[in-house]
Amino acid sequence: MEVARVLCFFSIPYSNNTFPCVLVHWYKQIGSQPDNATGLWMVCPMIREDRSRELSVIHLDSVFRAVHLLPMFGNSDPIHPAVRYDTSLDAFKAYYVNKFADHHSFEILS
Incomplete structure (x- = not known):
């Protein structure tokens, strides 16, 4: 399973x-298996040693489908009020890959 966040669509003539x-x-x-409590795979953003993002340009045909990432909330830390829908993927350190989003996700991720 490979998970990536799409930042930009473009074409090269x-x-x-x-x-x-x-x-x-x-x-x-x-980890090498889904979380025991939830049954969901867990992912975190790939960051290089210099703290920059691990980015790549890939062919559009390499994208299989969209997935729903659920933030892994801390036990005691409330969500900061500045976190919005468009910044939430930068606000958390780890995420669950939601296999319950739809039938196809369940089939692929189970």
């Missing part, structure tokens, strides 16, 4: 062809 591409930020799997 080259020699009478157009190549549809995606700029992605990679997430790495936490």
Whole structure:
């Protein structure tokens, strides 16, 4: 299972062809099996030693499907009021990959 956050869709014209591409930020799997309590796989953003994101440009055909990432909330830390829908994937350190989002997700991730 490979999980990435899409940052940008674009295309590259080259020699009478157009190549549809995606700029992605990679997430790495936490552990070798799903979480015991939830049955969900866990991921965290891949960050390089210099604290920059692990980014790649991949062909659009490499994207299999969208997934729903659920933040792994701390036991005592409330959600900061500044966290919004468009910043939430930068606000948490780890996420569950939601296999219950729909039938296809369940089949793929189970």
